[in-house]
Amino acid sequence: MTIRGATVVDWTGRFDQLVAREALLDAAELDELGQAAWFTGRDDVSHRAWERAHLRHLDDGDLAAAVRCVFWLGFTLSEHGDQVRARTWMGRLFELCARPDADPHTDAYRELCSAVGRFAQGDLEGSVPLYRRAAELAIAVDDGDLDALATMGLGRALVRLGQVEEGFGCLDRVMLMIGSGRVSDRAAGPAFCAVVASLLARGDLERARVWTRDLGEWCDAQRGLEPFRGECTLHRATVMQLGGEWGEAAKAAEQVCRSEKRVETLANAWYRAAELHRVAGRAAPARDAFRQAAALGREVQPGLALLHRDAGELDTAWSGLTRARAMTLGPAARAEVLAAAVTVALERGRLAEARDAAAELAECAAAFGTLSLRAQASQAQGEIALREGRSAEALPLLRAAWLDWRRLDAPHQAALVRVAIGCAARVAGDEEGAQLEFDAARVALEGLGAVPDLARLERLATTTQRGPADPGLSRREREVLELVARGWSNQRIAEHLFLSDRTVARHVGSILSKLDVPSRSAATAYAFGHGLVTVA
Known part of the structure; x- marks a missing residue:
């Protein structure tokens, strides 16, 4: 467009x-x-x-x-x-x-302002006919700005009332109006931001990705622009994180943290920065950023709970999620809290609590029908089925979740689902299939730099039955050890395995720790002495 x-x-x-x-x-x-x-x-x-x-x-x-x-x-x-x-x-x-001397043009403004007033007071049903009438009047007088603003308000009201298909259709129409040149820059800015924010809040990441790109192009073309700039950048950071562009997303979030004046946008920027630190395993800066967001009034769950989960503090994580579930949250935010609740409940061994959160998540997905909500619901149900020993039921649910995340081009979420699929394959007795899934997930997580998730994967991927000389190396660690035994440098190993130097260094450190040896040469001697490598 x-x-x-x-x-x-x-x-x-x-x-x-x-x-x-x-x-x-x-x-x-x-x-x-x-x-x-x-x-x-x-x-x-x-x-x-x-x-x-x-x-x-x-x-x-x-x-x-x-x-x-x-x-x-x-x-x-x-x-x-x-x-x-x-x-x-x-x-x-x-x-x-x-x-x-009022005319249809002024009538359109009057109806629009009346609708906005009703919407702001929480009277969504009362706002709908007023928004419709304002749009009709705007079309009659050929005012694209008024039409866009009225249609935008109508779409937001309909989505909140549960009339999702018609509501999202209105939001799409606004974007098409802007793209066709029917809307001036004056109305395009607030319309763009409101539509993208509404889509993100309701978990429609597929639409949000498209319109966020266009919003970014619009903002970049407005030299000297102050309003919308922070929100636009933050929307882009959210979409970039979903797409695996964590480095660029972190830079964007940090930029908003440095320059934004609006409290709500600044609080959201600190939360996004915290989440990007968390998934990369930077616990201390993540904790500081969550604290900044909380000080500005931003709800910091489920991010903070997942940070506690990464540290093994499951009871603290559950307490935070329980409090967040008692709050009124938008669909996407609520779904994230519920998905985290399923994860933490399963790690605590509380199946009933996991099933309760998953049931609510399924209701949310059914109400809005977006890909991301559907993927979260399928993933939660699949992980519960897996934990209950129903691997035959878990596999199709997890596969459906993986397909949805792949369609959304969300490599992190897709990789996490593949870890669960690997576990299901293992339970079904297919160890080779399990390791293939773990390998695929490992490549994605290494590319992202998802340190906490990689650590969990390596614990899961390690074969459960070891020989007396088996130190519990993962398949990737065995590959790295074989190349270390050949005398290869970290840089050469990284190039051969398509990894970063930092990832290889992390693997080497883990190998030395598991073998309980002080150096690469000692690791090589141990590997030959215990038959862990085949090279001469």
């Missing part, structure tokens, strides 16, 4: 040009100054410009243009948390819309 905003707009330059002749600006130029000031983070200038513009438009007899300025003034005040002044200006909008 071609994004209209892909044409570069220099908002900083335009702001400077307009400010230089502010005293001479007409109504339309004052309106443009309001937008340029908003986009470049000069909120006081933006509010002053729109206030003057609305009065100038009234003097010129253009009521619809005056109402538009008042709308954006109230909207931006609300976005910055100044609800008192925002309500005051929305009251001004209704006052203007009640004038005798």
